[in-house]
Amino acid sequence: MPQIGWYGLGSMGLAMARNLQRHVASKKALNMIYSNRTMSRGDALKSLGGIPEPDFAKVVDQSNVIFTMVSNDKVHTSLLNSVLSKSPSLKDKIFVDCSTIHPNTVDASVARLAKKDAHFLSAPVFGGKPIAEDGKLVFALGGSEKAAEVVRPLIQDVMGRKVIDCGSEARRAALLKIAGNIVTVNMMEAVGESQVFAEKTGLGTGPMEELITEAFGAVAGGYSKRLTSGAYAPPLESRPGFGVSLAIKDADHAFAMAKEQNVELPGLQVARDNMAAAREYGGECLDSSSMYGILRQKAGMEFWNEKSRKGN
Incomplete structure (x- = not known):
């Protein structure tokens, strides 16, 4: 070796x-x-x-x-x-x-x-x-x-x-990563939207998380757990699983390459805007899934849920 x-x-x-x-x-x-x-x-x-x-x-x-x-x-x-x-x-x-x-x-x-x-x-x-x-x-x-x-x-x-x-060609692996991140960020946005909808309608985040995990797989279920566990906004003395600024950087790579090819990424733009708004509101110690906090605010709830760092 x-x-x-x-x-x-x-x-x-x-x-x-x-x-x-x-x-x-x-x-x-x-x-x-x-x-x-x-x-x-x-x-x-x-x-x-x-x-x-x-x-x-x-x-x-x-x-x-x-x-x-x-x-x-x-x-x-x-x-x-x-x-x-x-x-x-x-x-x-x-x-x-x-x-x-x-x-x-x-x-x-x-x-x-x-x-x-x-x-x-x-x-x-x-x-x-x-x-x-x-x-x-x-x-x-x-x-x-x-x-x-x-x-x-x-x-x-x-x-x-x-x-x-x-x-x-080494660059092809980097291209695949950027393309995959388009899926990842859009999925986090979709999971966040569905969980806000579930909470506001009275359905509750528990049944929604069970459905997300069983119907859409462990990855989507993992994103849901970041929200319901409060990991989207962890304690300031800890590190987020994947920092919001890193996710914004990754999205910007996708936008730069998409522009060169005249490709539109409207879903990614929505998610990127929400991540940027989350960072402006809550600072750097936020996970890439922290667009959830902004989605909560838009629905008339607090940015922080009961398990996030300011939930109590």
Whole structure:
């Protein structure tokens, strides 16, 4: 098994890295070397055998396969800049980015690393924090098939339940992620609307949630649970499952690409506007499902339900 490096320990990244480190340990292979802006986020990973290294360039130097899971294109590019400026040799190293970034950013990373005889794979994920913790994410994987053969066993049945092969063009995996996010955000909006309707009409959120889960599947049911549990607006000292600003960023990537192709995304626009309004009202510590709070307000209810951070 190759030496694995990891950067990015947000809600998703930490859950994914923990599963990968458990796998590494079970195979009695070399422990993962990890880095993060806030190194204390990796304490749970360290307890599993992970090796902390504050300098990401040193992580790269010591690793054969390097996973990254970061918040946006700017952070991704900054990391790559630091590596290219500090690392003397990147020959045959494989970089696997699991973030949601623009396909053009992917293209640039592929080209820059190719000049150093290194490989870049785009491997964005579908699923929230609970699914990441269970190792049941769906991955899109694009890039060099030779590199993908090395990486696929580190993903399948370790961090994810399914790997969708997007071919040799890394950007296609990023495209699939953006397209999938259109479905995701629209689904959260639809679940939020139906739950507000159920509460206002007296039906109640319980029967509605049962129907959503049984008729439309566990993913839709999971989105409903974010609302009814109050997770759409978690306590300020905690982290949302997937932050509202990240979801807005992802939606904006979709809008930018849709505009280039003269494609309209009216449903996504409604959801994006509601997420932006939620962020303006409740701040950054909100989940991507927090459009629910705005839908509640529009129906004459409080933004906060009884289980959210200001519910009591």
